Amino acid sequence: MARLPRPTRREAFETIGAGFVFQFVVKGAPGTQLGARLRFDAGGAVTLLTGKVELGQGSRTLLTQCVAEELGVAPGNVRVVMGDTALVPDDGGTYASLTTPLTVPVVRQAVAAARRMLETMTPAEAVKREIPVEVDLTPPAKWKTLGKPMANVNGRAIVTGALKYSTDVKVPGMLAGKVVRPEAYQATLAGFDAREAGKLPGVKVVRDGDFLGVVAPDEATAGRAASLVRAEWRAEELVAAAKLAGHFTKTAVAPVANFATRYPPLLERGDVERGLAESAGRHEAAYTLPFIAHAPIEPRAAVAYWDENGLTVLGGSQVPFAVRGQLAAAFGIPDRQVRLICCDVGTGFGGKHGPEVMLEAARLAKAAGKPVRVAWSREEEFVRSYCRPAAFIKVRSGISAGGGIHAWDFRNYNSGAASLAAPYDIANYRCAFYRASSPLRQGAYRSLAAVANTFARETHVGELAEMTDSDPVEFRLRHTTNARLREAIERAAERFGWGKAREASGMACNIEKGAHMALFVALDVADDHVRLTRMVTAFDCGAVLNPDNLRNQVTGATIMGLGGALFEELRYDAVKVVNNRFSDYRVPRFADVPAIDVILIDRREAVPAGAGESPITVVAPAIGAALHRATKKWFRALPFEKTLALPGEFRE
């Protein structure tokens, strides 16, 4: 890739072809000029500008469909420029499955408005006009492109190896950077000796506080130089994994009600203590989830360079504008002096929000006065990124004389508030998320804490069904009037053959991010090893915009979920992470995957909800319920294969 000099705004657009654009930095909201969103080429092609990025979830293809649909053009005439902060509007981060519910409507609105404007004016005039606040969108009954399968627009570039990811970006004159790391997870730099490293040709050693790195003419030299630096580190002790539950409850901060946030941390109804006291039967249990790694298949990498305009970074991030701000803050320069050019990314799963590798490349580039590339090794990716929070969840429940859930006290420590609410009708109810301090860096993960909360809640509900001699499906249906959730459960149950299956089977359901879902699992257990034999999932996220990609996402999220359910755990000793390679940290592979039957419930009348994350939430509890059928024990700690070998912490 040619080095991109910092362009003027007009030149910026000429790098992607001649066109008409007049305003750049806007929020993707009504009241903005059309030109911030769309560019029309002389040849009839149209370019969409968006701050969203492509991580494998299909946003580039979906947004192409939106433009084609609302403009009435062939998808082949649509280009999508994503995540370049000098060119695109800020559409917020690519997380929480928000592209479909938030960005799709904004983009469709702009494009539909453009189509009307172009009936009476030239593209050059249209791009200067404001996007009207209200525009009629093409109704689902008339969709020609949306609602139909569309192949990944990157497909040919992917199968020919032509697609450039963050790790593939090069600029002329680029040097290789390598960070000198402590073995410890968290350490301060006490001193170092870089004389040997400095003798290598072209090597520069850079120290900035606890940051220590080298710059060299090529990767091999950089690696050798980094290994020659003798650094002395003072390591911090980590709270042991076995002591996490106590640590979380000790450092917990009680939540206060806040409904202005996406995931309210405290939900209350009725009087939970009185409800528990007046219940005919009571049950109490605790559930735990370990830290796990995102393990994106592409370890992060970035190229950074400084020139008279400031800092330019090429890399991959899920939140380009936030990272631009973090880079600007780190160097004490205004946002406008930082340009982030996001490449398509080899998966993120919530793990690529931070500026880590970009900041390292920028620091080294500043010191070297030349463009510097930093590419993390797999070991660095496992250890120097952040992980999914560990969770400790306590549930107390009360059952009425009639066998219904009468009281529900649910406390999540440390992991988060997504899917905190139970999708069941319970009179007395308190669900709370307590923030706590964590020994490992933690952050977003596919579906956030919905994985932890759904595991604890659905497992506990299964236990209550057993206590009341109820069928788990019937027990859930008895506790919810939500028609969409009921339909998902009933359709998956029917396809699965619930009640007729000979294998050990289990199920779980959830409502998350506007999607309704149920998963049924069959398995067998031999020698502490779980073999999944089949899965049936029903998924309803409203109107289906690209059924082929949705099926792919639901299947993929389900498969990812079985790793966390069965065997994934980021392990650490007193000071360091110990399983920092794929040979030590097991992720799902071909042999782990059973037959997966996906039922898509397409509701054309319903607003489309995000879908790439939520299917992961029901995997662990459904497997856990099936494991209970197989072993007569309840498994309350993930990953299951670890606890399978440890009897004793099971329910009497």
Place this chain on the structure above:
Amino acid sequence: MPRFQLLVNGRRRTVEAAPGTTLLSVLRDWLDLTGTKYGCGEGVCGACTVLLGGKAVRACVTTIEDVGNLPVVTIEGLARNGKLHRVQQAFLDAGAFQCGYCTPGMILEGVALLAREPSPDDARIKREFEGHICRCGTYPRIIEAVRLASKEGRRG
């Protein structure tokens, strides 16, 4: 620096590199063939798979000395005059990827497998691909793609 003569995608290439340099590094850093991906550096994820003398190998644990006179084929060398190899076409037709980062390695594993066994069953496909990771979880579609390519191959 020692000089090495390589045959990559049908072209003779001369590379000056330190002894022990990995084939992955040669392909990506010297020859700018970035379709071959780094994933683990220990030969257990399959992202760097290329064909060496027709066999699928992990370029991250293959040294430049190991290459010898054997021809190397990377993902960039599969299509002929713009026409995709049937395994590439099958991955497209099956939509057998999401982010696509692992796809080149998967495709080359498929090419090597079908050369040895034109009609593998699912169990055989799973076994041969066990050294590959797809974090997006498109495994069922990858199996479908190999099946499709196998069918296409039998048809001629």
